[in-house]
Amino acid sequence: MKTIPLEAFFIVSMILFGLGVLGLIARRNLVTVLMSLELALNAVNVAFVGADYHLGLVEGQIFALFIIALAAAEAAVGLGIIIAIFRYRYVESTDEITDMRG
Amino acid sequence: MELQQLVGVIELPRLVLFLPELIVLITAFVLFTLELALSKERKKIILPSLSAIGYVLALMSIGVSAQFKGDTFYGSFTNDALGSLVKIFALIIALTVLAFAGRYFSSKRSFYGEFYYMLAFTLLGAMILASSYNLIIIYVSLELVSIGFYILTALLRGSFISKEGAFKYLILGGLSIALASYGAVFMYIYAGSIDLRDIFTYQGKDYHYLVLGIVFFLIGFALKIGAVPFHFWLPDAYQGAPTPVTAFMASVGKLAFFIPVVRIMPLVQEKFSLTWTLTVGVIAAATMLYGNFVALVQKDIKRLLAYSSIAHSGYILAAVAVTKDIGMKAVIYFLVVYAVMAAGSFFIVAMLERAEGWENRIQEFSGLRFNLPYLAFGFMVYMFALLGVPPTVGFVGKTLVFMALSFDQLWWLAFIVIVSTAISTGYYVRLVVLMYMKEKEKDVVVPQRSYAEALSLVLLTVLTIALAVVPEVIWSLVAPASETLFTR
Numbered sequence: 001m002k003t004i005p006l007e008a009f010f011i012v013s014m015i016l017f018g019l020g021v022l023g024l025i026a027r028r029n030l031v032t033v034l035m036s037l038e039l040a041l042n043a044v045n046v047a048f049v050g051a052d053y054h055l056g057l058v059e060g061q062i063f064a065l066f067i068i069a070l071a072a073a074e075a076a077v078g079l080g081i082i083i084a085i086f087r088y089r090y091v092e093s094t095d096e097i098t099d100m101r102g
Numbered sequence: 103m104e105l106q107q108l109v110g111v112i113e114l115p116r117l118v119l120f121l122p123e124l125i126v127l128i129t130a131f132v133l134f135t136l137e138l139a140l141s142k143e144r145k146k147i148i149l150p151s152l153s154a155i156g157y158v159l160a161l162m163s164i165g166v167s168a169q170f171k172g173d174t175f176y177g178s179f180t181n182d183a184l185g186s187l188v189k190i191f192a193l194i195i196a197l198t199v200l201a202f203a204g205r206y207f208s209s210k211r212s213f214y215g216e217f218y219y220m221l222a223f224t225l226l227g228a229m230i231l232a233s234s235y236n237l238i239i240i241y242v243s244l245e246l247v248s249i250g251f252y253i254l255t256a257l258l259r260g261s262f263i264s265k266e267g268a269f270k271y272l273i274l275g276g277l278s279i280a281l282a283s284y285g286a287v288f289m290y291i292y293a294g295s296i297d298l299r300d301i302f303t304y305q306g307k308d309y310h311y312l313v314l315g316i317v318f319f320l321i322g323f324a325l326k327i328g329a330v331p332f333h334f335w336l337p338d339a340y341q342g343a344p345t346p347v348t349a350f351m352a353s354v355g356k357l358a359f360f361i362p363v364v365r366i367m368p369l370v371q372e373k374f375s376l377t378w379t380l381t382v383g384v385i386a387a388a389t390m391l392y393g394n395f396v397a398l399v400q401k402d403i404k405r406l407l408a409y410s411s412i413a414h415s416g417y418i419l420a421a422v423a424v425t426k427d428i429g430m431k432a433v434i435y436f437l438v439v440y441a442v443m444a445a446g447s448f449f450i451v452a453m454l455e456r457a458e459g460w461e462n463r464i465q466e467f468s469g470l471r472f473n474l475p476y477l478a479f480g481f482m483v484y485m486f487a488l489l490g491v492p493p494t495v496g497f498v499g500k501t502l503v504f505m506a507l508s509f510d511q512l513w514w515l516a517f518i519v520i521v522s523t524a525i526s527t528g529y530y531v532r533l534v535v536l537m538y539m540k541e542k543e544k545d546v547v548v549p550q551r552s553y554a555e556a557l558s559l560v561l562l563t564v565l566t567i568a569l570a571v572v573p574e575v576i577w578s579l580v581a582p583a584s585e586t587l588f589t590r
Contacts, residue, residue: 021277024273037273040277041276041283044286047284055294057294059290060287063241066242070241074252077252082269085262088265097269098266100338100341100342
C-alpha cells in the first residue's frame with residue numbers, strides 16, 4: 001500500500017480554504033457566505049488530519065474534533081443572526097445590509 | 103497493579119492556579135440556570151448582583167492564585183504574572199459593565215437575562231485566552247470570546263444596525279479564527295507539538311512551515327485586533343453593539359486578543375527579529391495613520407471612538423515591533439491602560455444615550471458642561487488620556503512606546519507615532535472644545551442615574567490619572583509579567 005504524501009493533503013486543504021475565502025468575498029447570499037466560512041474551517045480539519053497521518057500523532061485529530069464542534073456552534077449563532085436580520089427586513093444579499101457607512 | 107500504574111500517571115490538576123476562572127465558570131452556570139427559573143422582575147435584581155458577587159470573589163481569588171506560578175492540566179493552562187495582571191483588569195472592567203448594562207438595556211426596551219451569562223462566559227474566555235500557550239486551548243477560548251461577542255452585539259431589540267454589526271463581526275471573526283487555526287496546522291507540522299513554547303524551541307532544519315504558520319496565525323490575530331488591512335468589521339461592530347457591550351469589546355476584548363501575540367513576541371523575535379520588526383512596524387504605521395485620519399471625518403461618536411480604537415491598536419503594535427524587554431513592558435502597560443480609557447469613554451456615551459432624543463452625533467456634545475458638568479469633566483479626562491496629555495495614562499503609555507522605539511533605533515516608526523498623535527489632536531480636542539467652549543444646542547437630561555454608575559466612573563477616572571501619577575503600583579505588576587516572558 002502506498003502512503004499518501006503530506007503535500008497531497010495540503011493541496012486539497014489549500015484548495016478548500018481558497019474556495020472558502022473566495023466564497024466569503026465573492027458570494028452575496030447571507031447563508032452562502034456562512035457556508036463558505038464553514039468550508040474554510042473544514043479545510044483546516046483536512047490539513048490537521050493529514051499532518052497527523054504524516055507525524056503519527058493524535059493531537060491534530062483532537063484539534064480537528066474541537067474545530068468540528070465549535071464550527072457547529074458558530075454556524076448556529078450565525079443562522080440565528082441571519083433570522084434576526086430577516087425579521088427586520090426581508091434581505092437576501094450582503095449588499096442590502098449596509099446601513100452603516102463612513 | 104495495572105490500575106495503580108494507570109492512576110500513577112494521572113496528574114492531579116492544581117486547581118489553585120485555575121481558581122479565578124473556576125469561580126467565573128461557576129458564576130456563569132449559576133446565572134444560566136437561574137435565568138431559566140426566575141421571573142422577569144426578579145432577574146433584573148438577582149442576575150446583576152450575583153454576577154457582581156462572582157466577579158468580586160474571582161478578583162479576590164487572584165490574590166491567592168497569583169502566589170503560585172506554573173502549569174496545570176498537563177501544561178495546557180499557564181498561570182503567570184501576565185495572566186494575573188490581565189485578569190485583574192478584565193474583572194474590574196466586567197464589574198463596571200454590570201453597573202451600566204441594566205439601565206441601558208431597560209431604556210432601550212431590550213432587557214434580556216441572557217446578557218448576564220453571556221458576559222460571564224465571554225469574560226471566562228478572555229481570562230483563559232490570557233493564560234495559555236496551548237494551541238487547542240487558545241482556539242477554544244478564542245471561539246468562546248468571539249461567539250460571546252457576536253451574541254452580545256446582536257442583543258439590541260428593534261435595531262437593525264445591531265444585527266448588521268453582529269453579522270459582519272461573525273463573518274470576519276470566523277475568517278480570523280479559520281486563518282489562525284490554519285496557522286496552527288503549519289506550526290504543528292513543523293514541530294509535532296501543539297504547545298507554542300515547544301514549537302519555538304524546536305530546532306528544525308526546515309523553517310518553511312514555521313514561517314507559514316506564524317504568518318497565518320498573526321493575520322488571524324491582526325483581524326481580531328483590527329490592524330489596518332483587516333479592520334473593516336471593527337467600526338460597524340462597535341457602532342452596532344449596545345454601548346456597554348462596545349465598552350467591553352474595546353477594553354477586555356482588545357486586551358485578550360492581544361495577549362497571544364504578546365506571548366509569542368519574544369519567542370518569534372529570537373528567530374526572525376529583523377523580519378518581525380519590519381512587518382509589524384509597517385502594519386503598525388498603516389494602522390495608526392489610517393485610524394486617526396478616518397476618525398477626523400466621523401460624525402457619530404461611537405464610530406469616532408471605534409476608529410480611535412483602531413489607532414490605539416497601531417500604537418500598541420508599534421511597541422510589539424521592538425525586540426527588547428522595554429517594548430514588551432510598553433505593550434503590556436499600554437494595553438491595560440487603554441482598556442481603562444476605552445471603557446470609561448464608552449460608558450459615558452452609554453449614559454448619554456439614555457437621554458431623550460440623543461442620537462450620538464458629535465454636534466450634540468456642544469455645551470454639555472452646562473447640562474451635565476460631571477459627565478463632561480469625565481469625558482474630557484478620557485479624551486485627554488486618549489490623546490496623551492501629561493497627567494494621564496495615555497501620556498505615560500505613549501512615552502513608553504516612544505522610549506522602546508528609540509532603544510531599538512526605529513526612528514521612522516517613532517516619527518509616525520508623533521505624526522499620528524498630532525493628527526488625533528484634531529478630533530479629541532474638538533470634542534473638548536464643543537463641550538466647554540460652545541453654547542448648548544439642547545437640553546440633555548440623563549434619567550435615573552445610579553450610585554453604581556457614578557462609582558464606576560469615578561473609579562475609572564481615578565485609575566486613568568493615578569496609574570500615570572503613581573506608576574509604581576502598576577509597574578510592579580507589568581515588570582515581572584514581561585520579565586517572565588523574556589527569560590524562559
